Amino acid sequence: MSVSAQTGPSTRTGPTSGQRGGYAKGRATQQEIIRTAILVFADVGFHGASLRDIAARVGISHPGLLHHFPNKAALLEAVLEYRDAVDEQSFQEDLERGSDYFEAMLHLVERNRLRRPLVELFAGLSTEATSPDHPAHEYFRRRYQRVLDEQSRLLRERAVRGGLAPGVDPDQAARTVVALMDGLQVQWLLSLDRPAAERVDMAADLRGYLDLILR
Amino acid sequence: MSVSAQTGPSTRTGPTSGQRGGYAKGRATQQEIIRTAILVFADVGFHGASLRDIAARVGISHPGLLHHFPNKAALLEAVLEYRDAVDEQSFQEDLERGSDYFEAMLHLVERNRLRRPLVELFAGLSTEATSPDHPAHEYFRRRYQRVLDEQSRLLRERAVRGGLAPGVDPDQAARTVVALMDGLQVQWLLSLDRPAAERVDMAADLRGYLDLILR
DNA sequence: CCTACCGATCGGTAGG
DNA sequence: CCTACCGATCGGTAGG
Numbered sequence: 001m002s003v004s005a006q007t008g009p010s011t012r013t014g015p016t017s018g019q020r021g022g023y024a025k026g027r028a029t030q031q032e033i034i035r036t037a038i039l040v041f042a043d044v045g046f047h048g049a050s051l052r053d054i055a056a057r058v059g060i061s062h063p064g065l066l067h068h069f070p071n072k073a074a075l076l077e078a079v080l081e082y083r084d085a086v087d088e089q090s091f092q093e094d095l096e097r098g099s100d101y102f103e104a105m106l107h108l109v110e111r112n113r114l115r116r117p118l119v120e121l122f123a124g125l126s127t128e129a130t131s132p133d134h135p136a137h138e139y140f141r142r143r144y145q146r147v148l149d150e151q152s153r154l155l156r157e158r159a160v161r162g163g164l165a166p167g168v169d170p171d172q173a174a175r176t177v178v179a180l181m182d183g184l185q186v187q188w189l190l191s192l193d194r195p196a197a198e199r200v201d202m203a204a205d206l207r208g209y210l211d212l213i214l215r
Numbered sequence: 216m217s218v219s220a221q222t223g224p225s226t227r228t229g230p231t232s233g234q235r236g237g238y239a240k241g242r243a244t245q246q247e248i249i250r251t252a253i254l255v256f257a258d259v260g261f262h263g264a265s266l267r268d269i270a271a272r273v274g275i276s277h278p279g280l281l282h283h284f285p286n287k288a289a290l291l292e293a294v295l296e297y298r299d300a301v302d303e304q305s306f307q308e309d310l311e312r313g314s315d316y317f318e319a320m321l322h323l324v325e326r327n328r329l330r331r332p333l334v335e336l337f338a339g340l341s342t343e344a345t346s347p348d349h350p351a352h353e354y355f356r357r358r359y360q361r362v363l364d365e366q367s368r369l370l371r372e373r374a375v376r377g378g379l380a381p382g383v384d385p386d387q388a389a390r391t392v393v394a395l396m397d398g399l400q401v402q403w404l405l406s407l408d409r410p411a412a413e414r415v416d417m418a419a420d421l422r423g424y425l426d427l428i429l430r
Numbered sequence: 431c432c433t434a435c436c437g438a439t440c441g442g443t444a445g446g
Numbered sequence: 447c448c449t450a451c452c453g454a455t456c457g458g459t460a461g462g
Binding site for chain 1: 420
């Protein structure tokens with residue numbers, strides 16, 4: 001898992017394709033650090049996490065971890081980029097399979113049910129990072145800007161085609177959709193203490209709102 | 216608070232009413248610790264906060280702080296109780312002044328605009344505390360249970376009087392209202408970087424949703 | 431010269 | 447409430 005030599009020829013660019021073993025092992029270790037950091041950050045937040053804990057779970061020393069990521073903030077950045085890449089990939093694949101945008105959003109929310117650590121991570125960091133001096137502040141500021149802009153654009157497009165219920169403001173609806181997804185994550189995470197039948201169904205509740213505003 | 220010997224006859228509960236000056240100064244210090252702790256917890260979260268920092272801002276040593284609150288979790292509890300008391304008081308006063316429940320909710324959200332540290336605190340802690348071993352986990356579990364139950368009850372009452380738009384499920388709407396308030400807080404906090412005119416108006420967006428489901 | 435780390439330790443801080 | 451500390455652990459860096 002953390003040791004996969006990969007010696008064969010490769011057409012890839014970057015350090016992945018070196019001769020004599022290349023950096024493949026290093027990349028594999030980085031991936032495992034990122035996956036482990038997601039679990040730990042999700043559990044105790046960025047401030048609460050210790051590099052020693054993350055490193056120990058991976059089976060290396062914490063200076064070993066710092067060889068791959070120069071500091072804690074750099075690790076956080078890699079984690080956020082990883083999360084975005086994972087989401088963006090499956091979302092795009094969904095769109096290419098013919099889903100419309102809001103369907104793809106609902107599928108994304110449904111997939112999140114199987115990725116509790118990622119949800120915990122994102123929910124926790126997005127609130128931690130509202131502090132202007134948090135290392136992920138800029139990341140989240142830009143992320144929300146981007147997501148809200150895209151959401152507004154889509155709803156305005158629908159509005160001109162008559163796809164919005166009367167009286168619905170596209171910008172307000174965009175903020176509401178995003179807020180709803182964030183807020184439902186908290187309720188869903190808290191509901192995981194309860195039996196499966198009583199848990200919050202994030203996709204169903206989001207669909208409930210979309211049914212109110214789309215037509 | 217956790218150790219109140221209470222030997223003399225007193226009609227009041229707690230150490231507030233001692234003779235010879237009593238514990239008034241101690242209570243004042245406790246209040247200042249709580250108010251300072253709100254600022255610090257809001258800024259860096261529970262895990263990120265240090266008792267020495269809070270104590271220093273109050274002007275005491277950190278063992279001095281621990282004289283008032285036996286540990287970090289106890290301080291957090293006091294902070295949460297303080298927040299609830301503040302909110303509950305103004306909310307009830309609002310209802311007594313004749314506001315209906317949803318009006319009072321909107322007023323609460325409007326008041327939050329002037330209490331950024333409390334909003335940061337609550338937004339941050341509510342996500343931190345989704346982890347089952349977080350010291351505030353039980354508090355938030357119960358709080359959401361209570362708020363959602365009350366919200367559902369109110370919406371069901373409205374439904375039987377015909378006060379809900381057709382097709383709106385009261386339980387789902389309850390979760391949506393709560394999720395919306397939580398999610399909008401994150402967007403509002405992030406929008407504080409921007410000029411006042413571009414900031415998220417939490418009350419307006421909540422009203423937008425209520426207008427969709429109430430009638 | 432490279433990689434992938436190690437054991438030890440830096441100055442400070444955690445809760446108690 | 448203070449000073450004076452504890453066992454441990456924090457993020458980060460030294461030389462090898």
